[in-house]
Amino acid sequence: MADENFDEYLAKLEELGLSPYEAKAYLGLIRGGEITAIQVSEISGVPKTRVYDVLMTLERKGFCQSHPGKVTKYLAISPEIALKGYLETMKQQLTETINRRVSTANFLMEKLKDIGGQYVRDTPAAEYVWVLKDPNAIAASYADTARAAVSEIITLEKAPYAPSEVQYFATFEALEKGVKVRSIYQSDPESLNPKIIQLVKILHRKGGDIRFIENVPSKFALFDEKEVWLALEDPLSFRHDFVALVIKHLGAVRPFKELFERLYADAIPYEQMEKLF
Template sequence: MPDPASLALLGLTSYEAQAYLALLGRPRLSPAEVAALAKIPRQRVYDVLESLTAKGLCLIREDSPKSYAALEPGQALEMLGQERLTELERERARTRAAVTALTEELGPIFLAGKGQNDPLAYVEVLAGAARIGHRALLLAGAARARVNSCVRRPLILSPDQNTAFMEVPLARGLCYRALYEEAALDDPLLRGWIDDLSGRGLVVRLIRELPLKMQAFDDEVVLVSMQDPTAGEPGFTAVVIRNRGMVAMMNLAFEHLWESARPYVG
């Protein structure tokens, strides 16, 4: 017997799923028989069967007493699935509209708050790969002239995120330089990735060892990622710093490492 919870993906409640599965196994059932087989309270079964009928999953047989029969799954579930997809698309549209409206409403509040004198407003601490990845992609998309990057394993972003992180600025013709540790070439997947992006404009040099992960975007912001030494699995904390003095210092450190590194030849 299928798990009733699997029908929840199509928008059925637990009672509706149990009732439909019970109906599938018999030519027809009375409400009392559905309640007994599906373990639904008698006072609820009539509402459940009416809902299944409205959703096109069962038919009413005008017997005496009244009975119900399941509609063939291929027909019933296809129709229900289409309705569910339509509703999800409406929900996406409502979500997009809400994001747009809230952005327009909250943006002025944020800009007004930027005028407050907060000495730590330029520092943002991020924990977890998902948050770091999301912010990294936003920063890469906002870069205007150049990105300086120090890359070392283990990587925080997924392969798709890493590709997008570099493809976005490369597609806009930015100067993108990346320092990799020489050991990175031992990873065939990573080496193939470097070869691919090098052909799209990424300038790569190799160095024996890097102290940390770092990406500097123009002269405005730097993202520094550090592995958590206490985590059993790879865990990271990242710091986003919007301070021109700090970014200048990190870019100077990058230039020093860049001069001592050797060019990568794929």
């Protein structure tokens, strides 16, 4: 696909939320017209072993249609229709997600306030639940929390990643002073950009316990089983901006720890995935 603007189009489609293979396949369909999956693979560079599931995903997202026959062919939906529909769906999903999680947080604040000790009952909610929106403030505060950890840091990571070296370096410092660090990442190599791969490799070399699973349900970090940082995508941003919901409450932290342990038990160790990087 020779086009001097190809890389720019690819990057913009990925910025909207398509995977690299999905973006390449869609551009291939635009270029090729009504074509077979094998032709999509040849035009776009998407591996033949992946092109069928990529096309199924594109069809589900509204970027193409399949025409059954002796050989199934695929045709791109026009960018104007596909992108408008995709953005509307994304807006709805993100709005539903943030509303659901805000509702959950409000529920927890109301229901958990009476199960702790006297100190917790007498503490205003604003003192144990807060939201950080500025990326620099999130990175700096996260780093301070990681450096203050004394026993364990556990994280559940998923794309889209917004890796901050400040946060990772603070985690490296925690490892060096004996804090146990365990992290679970999404196993799809496409989701791991070069920067995050480099940081994960360093984390492993310094003693971090890294594992992988196919489907990561949420994105959070726990510190000493006392504090949880929950990453929420900003529904008003299409640049994968995040806000951080921070909760210092044992009742709120416990379910996240239990979820992590269930996923960790079945996750793939770093050593079995290293060859894919």
